[in-house]
Amino acid sequence: MKLAVAGKGGVGKTTLVALLAREAVAQGYRVLVVDADSDPNLATTLGIDESVVTLADDEELVTDRVGSGGFVRLNPTVDDIPPRYTVERHGVRLLVLGGIRGGGTGCACPANTLLMALLAHLLVREDDVVLLDMEAGIEHLGRGTVRNVDGLILVVESDRKTLETGERTIGLARELGIQRIVAVANRVRDNEDSQRIRDALPSDIEVAGSIPYLDELRLAARSGGLPEGFSHPSIVELWVRLERSLAPASP
Ligand SMILES: Nc1ncnc2c1ncn2[C@@H]1O[C@H](COP(=O)(O)OP(=O)(O)O)[C@@H](O)[C@H]1O
Numbered sequence: 001m002k003l004a005v006a007g008k009g010g011v012g013k014t015t016l017v018a019l020l021a022r023e024a025v026a027q028g029y030r031v032l033v034v035d036a037d038s039d040p041n042l043a044t045t046l047g048i049d050e051s052v053v054t055l056a057d058d059e060e061l062v063t064d065r066v067g068s069g070g071f072v073r074l075n076p077t078v079d080d081i082p083p084r085y086t087v088e089r090h091g092v093r094l095l096v097l098g099g100i101r102g103g104g105t106g107c108a109c110p111a112n113t114l115l116m117a118l119l120a121h122l123l124v125r126e127d128d129v130v131l132l133d134m135e136a137g138i139e140h141l142g143r144g145t146v147r148n149v150d151g152l153i154l155v156v157e158s159d160r161k162t163l164e165t166g167e168r169t170i171g172l173a174r175e176l177g178i179q180r181i182v183a184v185a186n187r188v189r190d191n192e193d194s195q196r197i198r199d200a201l202p203s204d205i206e207v208a209g210s211i212p213y214l215d216e217l218r219l220a221a222r223s224g225g226l227p228e229g230f231s232h233p234s235i236v237e238l239w240v241r242l243e244r245s246l247a248p249a250s251p
Pocket residue numbers: 007008009010011012013014015016136186187188211212213214215217218221
């Protein structure tokens with residue numbers, strides 16, 4: 001299944017993508033994560049130190065192939081993505097979109113077009129999981145880049161501004177025709193946080209999981225990556241709910 005993770009800046013999207021990716025690997029899935037943020041930091045979060053070739057870095061790929069479809073025209077499987085664009089760590093394969101080159105010069109547009117095509121044509125097996133770490137806010141949704149995902153995971157916290165972004169995100173996702181949308185409550189500290197989130201979201205949006213405020217994550221962020229081998233029962237539970245709520249119906 002292809003899932004996109006969205007939400008306001010700083011809400012915990014990248015952390016969640018990395019944690020879910022590891023959980024999916026532990027459950028036996030083949031996992032590809034795509035960092036679609038123009039200020040990418042999923043590699044650091046996954047503990048990947050080596051430099052990563054981004055799709056946007058490859059001018060030839062972007063300019064020549066976006067128009068013609070390129071490798072995406074061939075209905076690629078996850079394995080067909082040229083290995084030089086992916087780095088692997090503990091079974092998680094990472095693809096970085098990239099984009100902004102220098103202050104005032106950057107536009108991630110061609111790379112975004114490539115991402116849209118990739119999401120549209122990538123053939124996933126039942127045991128494949130593609131997790132997309134989206135740019136903060138509603139940019140990708142506004143441009144329709146992610147219309148071809150099976151589901152959208154909206155990360156929220158209990159503060160009003162984050163929940164307002166969440167509401168706009170849900171609206172746009174629905175306009176794009178994304179059928180399966182669930183919310184995940186992050187950095188939950190008490191029942192009031194949970195209740196505020198439940199009350200603010202449309203009643204037909206399932207809150208598929210609730211991740212407490214975890215000091216391990218705050219401390220680990222000082223050096224960049226997730227703690228080695230770190231997991232949490234809330235992530236294990238969330239994965240089970242996501243499999244049930246977001247997996248495409250079998251043909
Ligand atoms: N449940 C949590 N408990 C404590 N800290 C968290 C939690 N989730 C995320 N964080 C921290 O919040 C910061 C922002 O998270 P990040 O995943 O980078 O957000 P985003 O990708 O949405 O901008 C990071 O330092 C991360 O370690």
